[in-house]
Amino acid sequence: MTYNRNxxxxxxxxxxxSGIGSPEKALDRLKNEGVIKDYKxxxxxxxxxxxxxxxxxIHNVSENLNLGNIVDIQGKNxxxxxxxxxxxxxxxxxxxxxMKGFNLKSSTRSSLGWEMIRLLKEVKEKPKYVxxxxxxxxxxxxxxxxxxxxxxxxxxIGYTLYDDVLCASDFGIPQQRKRYFLIAILDKRxxxxxxxxxxxxxxxxxxxxxxxxxxxYLSNDIYxxxxxxxxxxxxxxxxxxxxxxxxxxxFLTGGVCGKDMACKFNQSSRxxxxxxxxxxxTASNTADNCKIVIGGSFSICE
Ligand SMILES: C[S@@+](CC[C@H](N)C(=O)[O-])C[C@H]1O[C@@H](n2cnc3c(N)ncnc32)[C@H](O)[C@@H]1O
Numbered sequence: 001m002t003y004n005r006n007x008x009x010x011x012x013x014x015x016x017x018s019g020i021g022s023p024e025k026a027l028d029r030l031k032n033e034g035v036i037k038d039y040k041x042x043x044x045x046x047x048x049x050x051x052x053x054x055x056x057x058i059h060n061v062s063e064n065l066n067l068g069n070i071v072d073i074q075g076k077n078x079x080x081x082x083x084x085x086x087x088x089x090x091x092x093x094x095x096x097x098x099m100k101g102f103n104l105k106s107s108t109r110s111s112l113g114w115e116m117i118r119l120l121k122e123v124k125e126k127p128k129y130v131x132x133x134x135x136x137x138x139x140x141x142x143x144x145x146x147x148x149x150x151x152x153x154x155x156x157i158g159y160t161l162y163d164d165v166l167c168a169s170d171f172g173i174p175q176q177r178k179r180y181f182l183i184a185i186l187d188k189r190x191x192x193x194x195x196x197x198x199x200x201x202x203x204x205x206x207x208x209x210x211x212x213x214x215x216x217y218l219s220n221d222i223y224x225x226x227x228x229x230x231x232x233x234x235x236x237x238x239x240x241x242x243x244x245x246x247x248x249x250x251f252l253t254g255g256v257c258g259k260d261m262a263c264k265f266n267q268s269s270r271x272x273x274x275x276x277x278x279x280x281x282t283a284s285n286t287a288d289n290c291k292i293v294i295g296g297s298f299s300i301c302e
Pocket of ligand 1: 051112
């Protein structure tokens with residue numbers, strides 16, 4: 001973005017659906033890299049009590065900055081910000097949910113994104129920049145019309161829009177995480193282009209901790225290891241339904257390399273090689289979410 005034109009100013013920021021504030025972490029990084037001089041959180045908006053506590057601890061700000069439920073916020077009361085950010089709820093857009101959509105007035109959680117547009121209409125002085133973020137599925141045929149209406153409203157308010165789907169693995173993070181970004185800029189003289197994908201040499205292994213309790217591994221004491229059609233089969237000695245199948249060749253090339261045979265959820269049943277990318281971790285079914293195959297020594301039953 002071209003914010004470095006105002007490099008001497010502190011960027012005033014307000015976020016909605018703030019969660020634990022990952023965009024604020026990105027702003028920390030931009031500050032460390034000298035792209036912005038500094039930034040200040042003028043307000044955030046979050047309803048989850050654990051997220052609020054985490055947000056305040058991570059960003060060292062007071063809970064008084066939390067405006068709470070976006071539905072209750074009055075635009076005319078908002079302090080001026082240069083930048084608004086909102087990664088609005090994705091439950092009704094994501095293929096992991098029921099895909100009810102985010103039509104205006106549909107009362108789905110994802111339709112709360114329109115509340116930011118309401119506030120943009122109500123606020124005394126509009127932010128120069130607004131960033132919306134959601135799952136890539138928002139660009140699919142099913143949601144295209146709603147997204148077009150959403151964008152049209154922003155254009156009618158005076159913003160110029162830029163949007164794209166970016167994948168984390170193209171930007172130095174070994175994770176298959178595709179996200180839609182919609183950048184709205186008030187000043188028409190400002191131009192913007194998304195960063196080009198970069199070659200990523202890092203794999204999941206580069207981010208894994210070394211000292212992990214033994215209980216998180218499949219051990220030879222509890223699992224019997226067999227070889228079947230070039231696949232390694234780990235079977236629980238006390239419950240033979242608990243079984244993991246691993247393709248060693250796929251393990252070496254990275255990506256999905258096996259299956260948790262007892263897991264009934266297709267996505268969660270996949271085993272991922274530490275030599276490739278991590279999957280997107282879903283918000284549901286978290287205890288059974290991401291299984292990683294790491295290299296190591298084991299003995300095969302004869
Ligand atoms: C997709 S998450 C956003 C995560 C965030 N970008 C982060 O970095 O952690 C959506 C967030 O919106 C919050 N939320 C849901 N309904 C809300 C509402 N009515 N007002 C404010 N926040 C809400 C949820 O609690 C959740 O933390």
